Amino acid sequence: MSRSGVFTSVAAVLLALPAAAQAHLVTSGLGPFYDGALHLLLSPGDLLGLVAAALLAGLRGARAGRLTVIALPMCWLLAGMIGLRLPVAPDLTWLSVLSFMILGVLVAADTRLPAVAAASLGGAYGALHGLLNGTALAAMGAGPSTLFGIVLTVFLLALLTAAAVVPARALWARVAVRVAGSWVVAVGMLMLGWLAQGAA
Amino acid sequence: MSSGKRLDRKPALAALVLIALWPLAALAHLGSGEAGGFLSGLSHPVSGLDHVIAMVAVGLWGAQLGMPALWVLPVAFPMLMAFGGMLGLIGIPLPGVEIGIAVSAVVLGAMVLGQVRLPLFAAVGMVAFFAVFHGHAHGTELEPGQNAMLYSLGFVMATGMLHAAGITGGLIHRWDLGRQALRGAGALVTAGGLYFLWGAVG
Numbered sequence: 001m002s003r004s005g006v007f008t009s010v011a012a013v014l015l016a017l018p019a020a021a022q023a024h025l026v027t028s029g030l031g032p033f034y035d036g037a038l039h040l041l042l043s044p045g046d047l048l049g050l051v052a053a054a055l056l057a058g059l060r061g062a063r064a065g066r067l068t069v070i071a072l073p074m075c076w077l078l079a080g081m082i083g084l085r086l087p088v089a090p091d092l093t094w095l096s097v098l099s100f101m102i103l104g105v106l107v108a109a110d111t112r113l114p115a116v117a118a119a120s121l122g123g124a125y126g127a128l129h130g131l132l133n134g135t136a137l138a139a140m141g142a143g144p145s146t147l148f149g150i151v152l153t154v155f156l157l158a159l160l161t162a163a164a165v166v167p168a169r170a171l172w173a174r175v176a177v178r179v180a181g182s183w184v185v186a187v188g189m190l191m192l193g194w195l196a197q198g199a200a
Numbered sequence: 201m202s203s204g205k206r207l208d209r210k211p212a213l214a215a216l217v218l219i220a221l222w223p224l225a226a227l228a229h230l231g232s233g234e235a236g237g238f239l240s241g242l243s244h245p246v247s248g249l250d251h252v253i254a255m256v257a258v259g260l261w262g263a264q265l266g267m268p269a270l271w272v273l274p275v276a277f278p279m280l281m282a283f284g285g286m287l288g289l290i291g292i293p294l295p296g297v298e299i300g301i302a303v304s305a306v307v308l309g310a311m312v313l314g315q316v317r318l319p320l321f322a323a324v325g326m327v328a329f330f331a332v333f334h335g336h337a338h339g340t341e342l343e344p345g346q347n348a349m350l351y352s353l354g355f356v357m358a359t360g361m362l363h364a365a366g367i368t369g370g371l372i373h374r375w376d377l378g379r380q381a382l383r384g385a386g387a388l389v390t391a392g393g394l395y396f397l398w399g400a401v402g
Contacts, residue, residue: 182278185278
């Protein structure tokens with residue numbers, strides 16, 4: 001091959017190379033821990049199910065609230081640590097949407113689950129999103145500090161939400177929680193549509 | 201290869217090498233479109249008066265019917281509306297969407313005007329039927345570049361707020377004068393629905 005042919009081939013290969021994934025965390029300016037905290041607060045897909053899990057636990061009473069507040073962040077952390085070591089980031093967007101929809105349905109219906117079942121659902125949600133967060137963080141080059149920031153924010157949000165709902169005895173307050181659950185389901189349904197359309 | 205051909209390839213080769221070696225623009229960027237998507241979703245339901253009057257009428261009627269319709273209707277409506285939106289997004293057509301929305305205002309306004317007390321399952325069924333039309337028409341209009349989830353969240357929240365406004369306004373039915381005023385509001389909704397129906401049919 002002539003020299004110009006080699007150059008052409010090399011240039012063509014360079015042009016054809018896929019660009020590295022440029023996803024990155026929003027920078028808080030306060031280091032990776034707070035970058036992680038900010039990441040969660042700016043991720044509505046994670047927040048919806050997290051809030052729904054905490055609302056469900058709150059509706060089911062103090063014991064369910066306590067168990068969920070422990071199980072959800074713990075599972076998030078453990079799965080996140082596993083995700084940080086996975087070589088590939090699985091695309092589980094559909095599963096993610098379905099997971100928060102299920103929690104929303106349970107909240108909207110005020111389903112009378114045992115405390116352990118409510119906490120288990122919260123833990124399962126935490127495990128799924130922890131795994132997704134971990135693999136995404138690994139792809140961005142972020143490490144455990146960022147994951148800790150995410151998990152602490154998960155803990156605080158779950159704690160505050162469940163604590164706000166547990167003492168709610170007034171009918172209107174419980175109705176408001178159930179309406180919030182129906183909103184979560186509605187957003188999930190629209191998201192399924194967007195995913196099917198390829199717009200999300 | 202002739203020397204003439206080799207000469208012709210030089211500009212193309214130079215351009216190719218230049219593009220390959222061109223420094224990439226900085227790819228760091230602020231998240232964009234997120235707030236816009238939420239605000240777009242939030243403003244969409246209130247930008248169409250046909251949607252607004254029907255949503256408010258759901259709340260007014262719920263307040264008139266009292267428990268448990270007062271909370272069942274606003275819990276059921278968003279889910280069925282989103283179901284309608286999902287049908288639209290996956291390409292399942294719904295004939296006469298604009299007519300359906302206008303009829304929803306006519307019928308719901310008439311329910312409030314006539315203080316009609318349907319059984320719960322019939323009231324929920326009627327509202328659910330109309331909710332699908334509203335979702336199909338309004339839930340699918342995401343502008344390019346906007347965040348679909350935040351758009352959906354804004355859209356659902358705005359609809360819920362319209363219900364809440366209707367329920368809050370409907371609480372005046374506790375007083376005699378308030379009951380009459382509520383029926384008057386129902387008449388206005390029906391009139392508005394007829395206006396939109398005229399436009400949709402014509």
